[in-house]
Each structure stands twice: as structure tokens, then as C-alpha cells.
Amino acid sequence: MNIRFEGRVAIVTGAGAGLGRSHALLLASRGARVVVNDLGRHAADSVVEEILAAGGEAVANHDSIAEFEGAQRLVDQAVSAFGKLDILVNNAGALRDKTFGKLEMADWDFVLKVHLSGTAYCTRAAWPVMQQNKYGRIVFTTSNAGLYGSFGQSNYSAAKMGMVGLMNTLKQEGPKNNIMVNTIAPVAATHMTEGVLPADIAPHFRPEHVSAAVAVLCSEAFSESGVVCSAAAGHYALVRVVSTSGVQMDPAEIATPESLLEHWDQIADGSALRTYPHAAAETAAILEAIEALRA
Ligand SMILES: NC(=O)c1ccc[n+]([C@@H]2O[C@H](COP(=O)([O-])OP(=O)(O)OC[C@H]3O[C@@H](n4cnc5c(N)ncnc54)[C@H](O)[C@@H]3O)[C@@H](O)[C@H]2O)c1
Incomplete structure (x- = not known):
């Protein structure tokens, strides 16, 4: 089955570089009209130029998604430029790494705001448009840092796991209006991971490997909601919250x-x-x- 996005309007946040750029290019190359959001004015504009040069359609947006007003302007721009909004890829992000004992609360607030609140703001602004349209495909971007823990990244890990909680509720609220909310857990060689991946294997971690999975989650054919898909260097898997079977004690008595x-x-x-x-x-x-x- 061919995955195409003709007639679809997409927003990709933080799309001026790295993973977001790759997602925007792929969606546009398969027919989507794309709003390329990034704080970096030059970065967003040059991705739009790339899309236009390849015969696609795109406009740039330079709002910060870390403020609700910015997220609302972004969604409004998609609707005024292209008439509607079908796809939202929440991808923008930034780090403020410190071990917890040295972490300033300003760095906690900053990272929670960009990743968790930014995702909630864009999704909340997009929600009524998609509800009215009776169609929506929304992707969150989590991290193995949140899913499994990562030394020195308490703020980032909390924000990234928070969005899995948000998805778990929206996966139940969205489907009655054909809005599916899923999450990608990527690893890729980008500005964010510079110096983290060993230099000899970094070239295998191309953002394009991740974008292929994002395109699946964004597609009309994908009718699941609530999936966390890990994607990195050609490896794809689903991540689930699991429980042991546990024990059942007599509920009439309080266990010691x-x-x-x-x-x-x-x-x-x-x-x-x-x-x-x-x-x-x-x-x-x-x-x-x-x-x-x-x-
Ligand atoms: N690269 C990885 O291995 C990896 C792993 C796990 C998760 N992620 C997540 O993937 C996403 C993309 O990361 P990347 O590796 O491409 O990083 P990147 O730094 O290359 O790109 C992030 C982009 O987001 C933009 N941005 C930051 N704050 C913004 C804001 N408030 N509003 C709008 N744009 C903003 C930046 O300007 C930048 O262009 C992030 O959410 C990141 O946490 C990446």
C-alpha cells in the first residue's frame, strides 16, 4: 500500500533541523502541504526553500511552541495558509542537562515547558480543528531517556515520560473523531546527539530512518492510537508499559x-x-x- 499525503495539511514543530527537518521533507515529498515551524528563522526558511525547490508546498512559522499563544498562532497559520490541519508532529525540543543535585529549577521549568507543555499546547490548539474535521493524526516525540532513564537528564526524562501519559488519555478521547495520537521514540545523529553517538556508527543513525516510522503513524491507513514506536538506525519496535501478574491478597484484611x-x-x-x-x-x-x- 502506498502511503501518500495529497490533500493533507501537516505541521512539524522544530522542523528547521535534525529529525523535524527530515519528517517535513518526507511528508512534503509524499504530497502533504507542510507548515515548517522552528524558532530558528533561517533554519525554518531554508527547509521551506528545500521543499519548494523539490516541487512541494510549504510555509515557515517562527513561533515558539513553548507558549500557548505561539502554538495557537501556528495552528491558525496552517488553517489560514492551507484551509485545515490534518497532521501534527510534535518534535521541537531542547536540552538543559545537569545531575539532579545541580539542576536549577529554571532549567527544570524550561525543559518541561518546551517538551511537555509545548506538546500539550500544540495538540490543544489543533484539537478543535481536527475534531471539526473528523480527522487527525498526531505524533508525540518521546525519548528512551524518559522510557528507561538517563543519567543527568531528570528534567528531560520527566517531560518525555509525561507526554506518554498525555497520549494514554488522548488515545481514548481522540478516536471518536478519527483523531489518532501516537508517539515516536527516536535515536538519530542530530545536533542534539552530537558527541553522544560513537563517530564510527553515527552515520547509521540517519534521521530518515525515524521519519519512515513517523510517516506510518501520520498515515490515513494507520488507525491505532496509543502506540509508542521506537525507531533508530533501521531498528523498529513497540514500547509498552507492562505489569507483573502480582499477588492477590485477601482485600478484607490489610496486608502487613x-x-x-x-x-x-x-x-x-x-x-x-x-x-x-x-x-x-x-x-x-x-x-x-x-x-x-x-x-
Ligand atoms: N536525536 C535523538 O537521538 C533523539 C532521541 C530522543 C528524542 N529526540 C527528540 O527528537 C526531537 C528532535 O530532536 P533533534 O535530535 O532533531 O534535535 P535538534 O536540536 O536537531 O532539533 C530540534 C529543533 O527544535 C527547535 N526548537 C527548540 N525549541 C523550540 C521551540 N520552543 N519552538 C519551536 N522550535 C523549537 C530547535 O530550534 C531545533 O531546530 C526532540 O524532541 C528530541 O528531544 C531526539
Whole structure:
């Protein structure tokens, strides 16, 4: 099946460089009209020039997505330039790395604002437009730093995992209006990872590997919502939150901390992992376990 975006209007945030640039070029090359957002005025303009030179359609936007007003102007520009908005790729980001004991709260606030609030602001501004359109494909950009932890990146990790929580609720609220919200977890050689990936393997980590997966998540054919897709150097996988099967104690009696410690190996036993489609499904599973205990 061909994945094409003719007739679709897309916003890619932070698209003046790195992954965002690559996503914007791919979407445009497959027919999308793209709003290229980046704080860096020259960077956004030159990506627009690249798209136009290749025969595509694009306009630049230089608003910061770290303010709701900027996010709203960005969405308004997409609608005024191209009449609607179908695709939003939340990609913009910046780092302020420090170990937690040395982290200034200004750096905490900055990183949470750009990554987590910026994603929420753009998505919130796009939501009513997509609801009215009865169509939307939204991509968040998380990181293995948030999913698994990364020394010196407490602010970034918290922001990146926060957006998975946001997705987990929007994946339930969006589909009734055909709005699907999914997340990409990339690794790529960009300005952000300069000096982090070993020089000899860095060339394998081309942003284009990630953009291919972003295009899938943005496509009309993709009707799943709530997927976290890891993409790096030609490796693709899905990341899920899992729970051990755990133990079911008698709910009529309060367990002592000592009895929990005695059962800890069973609580932590990862041989039969489970995942739940939403919070209520976990509660339902607990109710079932209580019923089974009482039977
Ligand atoms: N490169 C990786 O390996 C990697 C790994 C995990 C996650 N990510 C995430 O992927 C996304 C893209 O990262 P990248 O590696 O391409 O980095 P990059 O630094 O090359 O590009 C990020 C772009 O975002 C723009 N930007 C920053 N703040 C902005 C704001 N407030 N408003 C608008 N634009 C803003 C920057 O100007 C820059 O052009 C980020 O969210 C990053 O956290 C990257």
C-alpha cells in the first residue's frame, strides 16, 4: 500500500533541523502541504526553500511552541495558509542537562515547558480543528531517556515520560473523531546527539530512518492510537508499559508490610507480564482476581 499525503495539511514543530527537518521533507515529498515551524528563522526558511525547490508546498512559522499563544498562532497559520490541519508532529525540543543535585529549577521549568507543555499546547490548539474535521493524526516525540532513564537528564526524562501519559488519555478521547495520537521514540545523529553517538556508527543513525516510522503513524491507513514506536538506525519496535501478574491478597484484611516483603519475589515475578489498554482495565483485572480468590 502506498502511503501518500495529497490533500493533507501537516505541521512539524522544530522542523528547521535534525529529525523535524527530515519528517517535513518526507511528508512534503509524499504530497502533504507542510507548515515548517522552528524558532530558528533561517533554519525554518531554508527547509521551506528545500521543499519548494523539490516541487512541494510549504510555509515557515517562527513561533515558539513553548507558549500557548505561539502554538495557537501556528495552528491558525496552517488553517489560514492551507484551509485545515490534518497532521501534527510534535518534535521541537531542547536540552538543559545537569545531575539532579545541580539542576536549577529554571532549567527544570524550561525543559518541561518546551517538551511537555509545548506538546500539550500544540495538540490543544489543533484539537478543535481536527475534531471539526473528523480527522487527525498526531505524533508525540518521546525519548528512551524518559522510557528507561538517563543519567543527568531528570528534567528531560520527566517531560518525555509525561507526554506518554498525555497520549494514554488522548488515545481514548481522540478516536471518536478519527483523531489518532501516537508517539515516536527516536535515536538519530542530530545536533542534539552530537558527541553522544560513537563517530564510527553515527552515520547509521540517519534521521530518515525515524521519519519512515513517523510517516506510518501520520498515515490515513494507520488507525491505532496509543502506540509508542521506537525507531533508530533501521531498528523498529513497540514500547509498552507492562505489569507483573502480582499477588492477590485477601482485600478484607490489610496486608502487613512484612507479609508484602515475604511475597516480594512473587510480586516482582516477570514471567507473565501484562499490559492494559486503559486504567479501568487494570481495575477490572483486580476485581477479577478478588472474585477468583473468593470463589
Ligand atoms: N536525536 C535523538 O537521538 C533523539 C532521541 C530522543 C528524542 N529526540 C527528540 O527528537 C526531537 C528532535 O530532536 P533533534 O535530535 O532533531 O534535535 P535538534 O536540536 O536537531 O532539533 C530540534 C529543533 O527544535 C527547535 N526548537 C527548540 N525549541 C523550540 C521551540 N520552543 N519552538 C519551536 N522550535 C523549537 C530547535 O530550534 C531545533 O531546530 C526532540 O524532541 C528530541 O528531544 C531526539
